[in-house]
Amino acid sequence: MTDVLLMLLFAAAIGIGWWLGRRYQHHLQQPSVADENYYRGLNYLLNHETDAALELFIDSLEVNNHNLDTHLALGSAFRRKGEVDKAIHIHQNLLNRPGLTHHQLAQAQLELAHDFVKAGLLDRAEQLLLESAGFSPNKQAWGTLLLDVYQREKDWQKALDLAQRFELQNIPNLAVRLSHYACEQAQEAIDQGDLNTAHTYLKQAHELKADNPRVALLYSAMALHAGLYKEADEHLRKLAQQDPSLVPTILPDLARCFAASDDQEAWQNWLSSCMQEHPSTSVMLALAEIIRQASDSEAAAFVTRELRKRPSVKGFNYLIELHMQWATEHAKESLEALQGLTMALEQRKPAYQCKQCGYASNNMQWQCPTCHQWDTTKPVYGLRGE
Numbered sequence: 018m019t020d021v022l023l024m025l026l027f028a029a030a031i032g033i034g035w036w037l038g039r040r041y042q043h044h045l046q047q048p049s050v051a052d053e054n055y056y057r058g059l060n061y062l063l064n065h066e067t068d069a070a071l072e073l074f075i076d077s078l079e080v081n082n083h084n085l086d087t088h089l090a091l092g093s094a095f096r097r098k099g100e101v102d103k104a105i106h107i108h109q110n111l112l113n114r115p116g117l118t119h120h121q122l123a124q125a126q127l128e129l130a131h132d133f134v135k136a137g138l139l140d141r142a143e144q145l146l147l148e149s150a151g152f153s154p155n156k157q158a159w160g161t162l163l164l165d166v167y168q169r170e171k172d173w174q175k176a177l178d179l180a181q182r183f184e185l186q187n188i189p190n191l192a193v194r195l196s197h198y199a200c201e202q203a204q205e206a207i208d209q210g211d212l213n214t215a216h217t218y219l220k221q222a223h224e225l226k227a228d229n230p231r232v233a234l235l236y237s238a239m240a241l242h243a244g245l246y247k248e249a250d251e252h253l254r255k256l257a258q259q260d261p262s263l264v265p266t267i268l269p270d271l272a273r274c275f276a277a278s279d280d281q282e283a284w285q286n287w288l289s290s291c292m293q294e295h296p297s298t299s300v301m302l303a304l305a306e307i308i309r310q311a312s313d314s315e316a317a318a319f320v321t322r323e324l325r326k327r328p329s330v331k332g333f334n335y336l337i338e339l340h341m342q343w344a345t346e347h348a349k350e351s352l353e354a355l356q357g358l359t360m361a362l363e364q365r366k367p368a369y370q371c372k373q374c375g376y377a378s379n380n381m382q383w384q385c386p387t388c389h390q391w392d393t394t395k396p397v398y399g400l401r402g403e
């Protein structure tokens with residue numbers, strides 16, 4: 018929506034308010050200041066002085082049951098356009114008008130809180146939302162925004178308390194979000210060396226979302242740190258069942274656990290069954306490494322077979338490296354050139370991508386930094402990934 022169109026809509030809304038007010042004042046036979054302001058505002062508008070027109074319209078705003086929704090919609094429209102100052106001005110002006118019902122007051126407060134969030138004024142948004150905690154008619158919109166404020170502030174405990182205090186079940190993905198808030202608390206406790214507190218939060222995270230793979234990963238990290246490989250192994254295998262797409266992420270830790278148990282046959286069996294159910298290049302290469310201990314040519318034959326089924330740049334790289342061992346000098350030169358190309362391709366492609374917004378990175382992130390969704394970042398599969 019262009020500025021001019023928005024302003025014309027605004028003028029129309031004020032015009033209706035002015036007309037209604039004029040009818041009322043005509044009744045009382047009193048002169049109207051609103052008449053004069055309305056014409057002055059229109060004059061500003063026609064002279065393209067939109068800011069001056071807006072100031073005047075807002076200040077002479079007649080708020081009544083007929084036009085409250087229009088004012089709220091206009092304020093939201095300014096916010097969506099990125100003109101947060103104007104949105105705040107409109108909504109604050111609404112709140113200063115006498116005679117609003119609790120319902121109307123809460124509506125305006127919610128819109129103003131949205132403005133504050135957009136402007137990065139999180140403290141003010143939080144304060145405003147807490148003031149309308151008891152009488153907000155749209156509990157879901159109110160709870161979603163306050164939860165969003167706490168999430169942006171990384172105040173995980175307040176977010177968890179909020180969900181416990183109010184019934185916010187209708188917020189989308191609430192269980193996933195709350196479980197991750199508890200995981201964030203657990204991670205902080207682990208970083209501070211407070212493992213008892215970490216266990217308490219992980220228990221809570223599990224209760225909130227039993228199949229949150231991050232819970233198993235944090236348990237395994239604590240066990241690995243303590244040298245408890247069997248326990249870590251159990252958690253990692255549980256994670257692989259909960260979310261098989263994350264197997265490439267946990268494979269190095271899982272390899273450490275199997276190495277500690279010194280049971281290579283079990284490791285090979287696990288990799289083979291994983292390859293059957295949820296194939297990935299990382300698992301294929303781990304299997305190739307085991308075969309390679311006996312024979313390079315058998316490993317090359319295995320990788321070639323697998324690449325025919327599921328081609329991947331990472332797999333080709335490995336195959337080229339194998340072939341370079343027994344290649345003639347002339348062939349080696351060509352293979353090196355080819356490897357330079359495939360390695361550049363592999364390095365250029367990020368290993369992880371958010372399924373929600375497509376944000377790509379080389380690190381696993383439980384919350385996407387762009388769309389702020391939880392548990393949407395996964396390893397990239399396909400030719401240039403796993």
Ligand SMILES: [Zn+2]
Pocket residue numbers: 371372373374375376385386387388389390393
């Ligand atoms: Zn995203």
